[in-house]
Amino acid sequence: xxxxxxxxxxxxxxxxxxxxxxxxxxxxxxxxxxxxxxxxxxxxxxxxxxxxxxxxxxxxxxxxxxxxxxxxxxxxxxxxxxxxxxxxxxxxxxxxxxxxxxxxxxxxxxxxxxxxxxxxxxxxxxxxxxxxxxxxxxxxxxxxxxxxxxxxxxxxxxxxxxxxxxxxxxxxxxxxxxxxxxxxxxxxxxxxxxxxxxxxxxxxxxxxxxxxxxxxxxxxxxxxx
Amino acid sequence: xxxxxxxxxxxxxxxxxxxxxxxxxxxxxxxxxxxxxxxxxxxxxxxxxxxxxxxxxxxxxxxxxxxxxxxxxxxxxxxxxxxxxxxxxxxxxxxxxxxxxxxxxxxxxxxxxxxxxxxxxxxxxxxxxxxxxxxxxxxxxxxxxxxxxxxxxxxxxxxxxxxxxxxxxxxxxxxxxxxxxxxxxxxxxxxxxxxxxxxxxxxxxxxxxxxxxxxxxxxxxxxxxxxx
Numbered sequence: 001x002x003x004x005x006x007x008x009x010x011x012x013x014x015x016x017x018x019x020x021x022x023x024x025x026x027x028x029x030x031x032x033x034x035x036x037x038x039x040x041x042x043x044x045x046x047x048x049x050x051x052x053x054x055x056x057x058x059x060x061x062x063x064x065x066x067x068x069x070x071x072x073x074x075x076x077x078x079x080x081x082x083x084x085x086x087x088x089x090x091x092x093x094x095x096x097x098x099x100x101x102x103x104x105x106x107x108x109x110x111x112x113x114x115x116x117x118x119x120x121x122x123x124x125x126x127x128x129x130x131x132x133x134x135x136x137x138x139x140x141x142x143x144x145x146x147x148x149x150x151x152x153x154x155x156x157x158x159x160x161x162x163x164x165x166x167x168x169x170x171x172x173x174x175x176x177x178x179x180x181x182x183x184x185x186x187x188x189x190x191x192x193x194x195x196x197x198x199x200x201x202x203x204x205x206x207x208x209x210x211x212x213x214x215x216x217x218x219x220x221x222x223x224x225x
Numbered sequence: 226x227x228x229x230x231x232x233x234x235x236x237x238x239x240x241x242x243x244x245x246x247x248x249x250x251x252x253x254x255x256x257x258x259x260x261x262x263x264x265x266x267x268x269x270x271x272x273x274x275x276x277x278x279x280x281x282x283x284x285x286x287x288x289x290x291x292x293x294x295x296x297x298x299x300x301x302x303x304x305x306x307x308x309x310x311x312x313x314x315x316x317x318x319x320x321x322x323x324x325x326x327x328x329x330x331x332x333x334x335x336x337x338x339x340x341x342x343x344x345x346x347x348x349x350x351x352x353x354x355x356x357x358x359x360x361x362x363x364x365x366x367x368x369x370x371x372x373x374x375x376x377x378x379x380x381x382x383x384x385x386x387x388x389x390x391x392x393x394x395x396x397x398x399x400x401x402x403x404x405x406x407x408x409x410x411x412x413x414x415x416x417x418x419x420x421x422x423x424x425x426x427x428x429x430x431x432x433x434x435x436x437x438x439x440x441x442x443x444x445x446x447x448x449x450x451x452x453x
Contacts, residue, residue, distance in 0.1 A: 032352060066236050070243050077247040081254045088261035091269060095347075152353055159365045169353030 003128050010132030016109045017140035018188055019205065023109040026100050027141055028177035034157050037145030039093045040100060041138025043082050045131065047104050048113060050078045052130030055118040062119075071114045072105070079104045109137060147180050148172060269346075270317075274303060276380055277333035277342040278313045281305035285315065290442065292434055300434040302442055309446045311336050316431035323423035325349025328359070330424075332389075332431035338439055339393045343386045343428055355420030358385045385424060388412055394432035402429035 016022045023044075030040040054074050062070045083101050086094040094101065104110065113133055118126040149155055152172035154165025170176050189203075196203035267286065274285055285303035292300050301317040315333045322328075329347035334340055345359035361381040388411060392398060403409025404421050411428075413421030435442065 063236055063239060066240050069240055073240075073243050073247045077250050080251045084254050084258040084262070088258040088265060091265045155365075159367055159370060161367055163366065167353055169351065172352040 003125065006125050006128040007132040010129065010134070010136035011139065012136070014133075015136045015140055016112075016133050017137055017144075018184060020109075020112075021185075022112055023107045023137065024181075026103060026107055027137075027144065028174065028181060030097055030100050031141045031144040031148060031177060032152070032172045033149040033155075034142055034145035036093075036096050037141035037143075038138060039090075040097055041134070041141040043086065043097070043101060044104055044107060044110070044137055045134025046082055047075065047078045048110055048130040048134040048137075049127060050130075051075045051110055052113055052118040052126040053123055054078075055114045056121060056123045056126035059119045067119065068111075068115075071111060071119075075110050075114065076105045109133060144177070144180055144184065147184075148176050151180075152176065273331045273344065273346055274305065274315055277315055277331050277344055278305045279307070281307050281312050283307075290438070292438055294430070294434060298430065300430060302435075302438070304442065306446055311443065311445065313341060314435065314442050316435060318427055318430045318434070320423050320426045320430060322419070322426055323348055323350055324355050324417070324419040325351070328423045328427060330427040330431075332428060332435075334393075334431075334435055334442075336443060338435065338443070339391045340389045340428065340432060342380065343389050343424075343431075344380070345386070345424065345427070348423075350420045350423075351417070354414075355417045357414055358383075358417060358420045358424050361386065385412060385414065385421070389428040389432075392428075392432070394429070394436040400429075401433065402426075 010016065012019075014020060017024075017027050026040060026044070031037040051071070051074050055071055058070075079102060082104070086097075086101060113130060117129045121129070146156055148171045149157075150161065151168050152170075153167055154160060154162040168176070171180070193203045270286065283304075283306040285305050288304060290302040290304075292302070294300065298319065303315045303317070304311065305313045305315065313333050313335060315331055317329070317331055319327060319329045326349055327347070328345060328350070330343060330345045332340060333342045344361060348355070348359045350356050350359055361383045363381045394400060398410040399408070402411055402425050404411045404413035404418070404425050406413055406415075406418060407422070409425070411421070411425045413425075
């Protein structure tokens, strides 16, 4: 296990949005333009990094039975910190992102990394994992945002690229998010399948990582004895 | 006590401790950011006032007049002075009939009682459709970035917000102001009728409240305003 690998896996191979399909609600809601997508991504990255480090630091102290409430408290604390800091120093972005900043608490990427990685690994690795996943999330949101913003208004980061762009306003709204997301996922699957076929293999999603394999949902079954 | 209940107490105490630490962290950040947040909120209003008014050198936020209208809504008025002379009055109004619900705006008046500028400060309209009515946006172009052209000074134009300029309640327009589709005089964007109605309602609320209280609002400085 190498440090750089923990960092880079979040960006492509296990990208939280485009491969693991986690955190869809904020991804689709805040990616209506590139600036908002990037702002949301950076806020989430901060929370991910901090919560991963803290949870990894206390991983041997926290009793297994109440680990989830403890993680939630840690995550909620950092989200509140981000919320207050953004209100104080980046009003415009705060107004644009609105309710989605407090909702980082329930973003399953953050809790997912806490449970799947930070609670089992050392602080340094957890920091790398959080940073990599956060940057992967930011890049994915910015990418979706750039496509949607361009299709909706012909602009990129608020700079007009094509002055006579007709403007498909649906792309700036919720349906546009789903449409763009669908095409990106199809493209990624196609690329990965082709690459696997060339190497003589079949492509499978990374196992034990997506929502179906998350341990949190199985808590009840574990304790049934 | 058996093993299970001891364990339960331990878990409870542990969770309590975690929460206490978290509360401490959140509390200290809240204290730290209290002042910047308050400052940012005031800054937002004063930026809005500077945008819609000619130069002034008093602090309009020291003398806010709030009037309650018959329908229960409120209009806040700020008065701006330059060296003790009234240069403009700004109404902060809100309407609930936008496509996305509430819409907030600032409407400034010249000392002769006509509308000077209308801006929308808060809204929830459809991007690319309703926002054509509400947003004043300086369009940045790719060529400007390379040629190093400076952004335009002052407020960018918006034909739908600018149509109210130099109008006042009770002039040639039929009252209450309505969009042309509803038998009024204001232009609207078809496809964004609700947003158009909301913007017109916003301007009308300000204009009618201003007419009602004009004498009081246009009164000369009471001494306090002449200072910095």
